[in-house]
Amino acid sequence: MAAEDGRLAEGERPGAGERPGDAGMLELIEGRRDELVELTRELIRFPTVNPPGEAYQPCAEFIGRRLKSKGFEVAYVRAVDAPGDADRYPRINVIARREGTRRGPTVHFNSHIDVVASGGGWTLDPFAGTSKDGKVYGRGACDMKGGLAASIIAVEALIDSHPHFPGALEISGTVDEESGGYGGVHYLAMRGWFSPPRLDHVIIPEPLNVDRVCIGHRGVWWAEIETHGRTAHGSMPFLGDCAIRHMHAFIERLERDLYPRLAQRRTEMPVVPSGARHATLNINSIHGGLMETAGYPAPCVADSCRVVLDRRLLIEENMNEVKDEVRQLLEQLTLERDGFRYSMRDIFEVRPTMTDRHGPVARSTAAAILRVMGHPPEFICSPGTYDQKHIDRIGKLRDCIAYGPGILDLAHQPDEYVVIDDLVNSAKVMALAAAALLHGRA
Numbered sequence: 001m002a003a004e005d006g007r008l009a010e011g012e013r014p015g016a017g018e019r020p021g022d023a024g025m026l027e028l029i030e031g032r033r034d035e036l037v038e039l040t041r042e043l044i045r046f047p048t049v050n051p052p053g054e055a056y057q058p059c060a061e062f063i064g065r066r067l068k069s070k071g072f073e074v075a076y077v078r079a080v081d082a083p084g085d086a087d088r089y090p091r092i093n094v095i096a097r098r099e100g101t102r103r104g105p106t107v108h109f110n111s112h113i114d115v116v117a118s119g120g121g122w123t124l125d126p127f128a129g130t131s132k133d134g135k136v137y138g139r140g141a142c143d144m145k146g147g148l149a150a151s152i153i154a155v156e157a158l159i160d161s162h163p164h165f166p167g168a169l170e171i172s173g174t175v176d177e178e179s180g181g182y183g184g185v186h187y188l189a190m191r192g193w194f195s196p197p198r199l200d201h202v203i204i205p206e207p208l209n210v211d212r213v214c215i216g217h218r219g220v221w222w223a224e225i226e227t228h229g230r231t232a233h234g235s236m237p238f239l240g241d242c243a244i245r246h247m248h249a250f251i252e253r254l255e256r257d258l259y260p261r262l263a264q265r266r267t268e269m270p271v272v273p274s275g276a277r278h279a280t281l282n283i284n285s286i287h288g289g290l291m292e293t294a295g296y297p298a299p300c301v302a303d304s305c306r307v308v309l310d311r312r313l314l315i316e317e318n319m320n321e322v323k324d325e326v327r328q329l330l331e332q333l334t335l336e337r338d339g340f341r342y343s344m345r346d347i348f349e350v351r352p353t354m355t356d357r358h359g360p361v362a363r364s365t366a367a368a369i370l371r372v373m374g375h376p377p378e379f380i381c382s383p384g385t386y387d388q389k390h391i392d393r394i395g396k397l398r399d400c401i402a403y404g405p406g407i408l409d410l411a412h413q414p415d416e417y418v419v420i421d422d423l424v425n426s427a428k429v430m431a432l433a434a435a436a437l438l439h440g441r442a
């Protein structure tokens with residue numbers, strides 16, 4: 001069935017979406033449906049819960065052993081000084097590389113192996129990897145062990161059907177994505193693992209749906225704002241200065257001035273759900289005054305009140321301007337309100353990122369979706385961030401998308417599952433896209 005790699009069969013045109021070997025590759029994947037399901041179940045059975053970072057090592061070694069047996073060179077990288085790394089919870093990443101038979105681009109599939117805690121509400125064992133009714137259930141089935149399994153089956157089928165492929169193929173299983181990626185993609189990117197010319201194209205099989213190509217995400221600014229007051233006995237508040245009242249004034253300004261402005265700011269980014277096509281602000285937490293002890297409140301005027309803001313940025317916005325916008329509200333209050341004093345502390349920030357939807361990886365994945373699913377894909381952006389931020393900012397690699405099976409809304413939910421047909425179809429899409437990229441025909 002598979003024509004010899006590199007030669008065109010009768011009637012096939014380069015760029016027409018059909019290459020020699022492709023049909024055979026898709027048949028191989030279809031024939032490996034049960035193997036794909038089994039691999040997904042096996043991955044779910046490693047309870048790689050983060051925090052604290054459970055079972056990373058056995059999971060990474062399981063992936064490494066499998067790929068080594070398929071001719072990959074396997075490296076394990078422990079993020080020794082990353083947050084949470086300890087001998088009890090080592091941050092172990094696995095990167096597997098298989099060289100082709102001649103020069104060409106490198107295509108990399110990056111999946112995180114960590115999952116969030118199972119939480120309550122499950123009707124099934126979250127780490128059993130139960131398969132029933134055409135679905136595989138378990139923590140991480142959707143986010144994102146299903147995607148990891150699909151990428152492994154895709155790459156193996158690509159190699160088996162195109163034994164003389166050019167370039168190189170890589171698969172990585174990285175840790176700590178759910179807590180910012182510092183022991184995972186961030187750590188590796190800082191050490192050159194995600195930079196050209198080592199890599200050219202990256203697909204992150206996050207659960208964005210089998211027929212959607214995710215080309216980027218909004219940015220984030222987390223900040224802590226503190227208002228300062230002066231303590232006094234609660235029976236004589238006029239002797240003090242209440243930090244909570246100052247914070248109330250600030251929150252009122254957010255309501256009056258900032259929220260309406262943000263709601264009007266609409267992005268050209270195709271963010272889903274559409275509510276996230278505006279700039280958004282969440283007041284994450286608020287703490288002021290002394291905690292009550294033994295059920296009895298402290299009769300004191302609060303000398304401090306803190307809020308944590310979670311501001312999500314659009315590609316059209318500028319990080320400094322976003323911060324200034326909040327600072328100006330605070331500065332205005334220092335002019336208008338007696339005794340108003342504040343401090344502002346950055347906690348975390350990520351710039352928005354969006355790759356070109358006409359770039360090689362997005363285009364080849366879109367063509368593959370059309371071929372496998374029979375309809376063109378939807379291009380989307382994610383409301384929150386994922387590891388693409390590190391690949392873009394630190395690795396300086398722009399040709400990166402997220403594409404994988406699983407429904408985003410199910411991520412982090414009880415009874416999380418992935419549909420088996422989606423697993424198989426996404427593996428076909430990944431294989432076709434990678435083959436096109438390797439052959440430089442994207």
Ligand SMILES: [Zn+2]
Nearest residue numbers: 143144177206
């Ligand atoms: Zn994820």
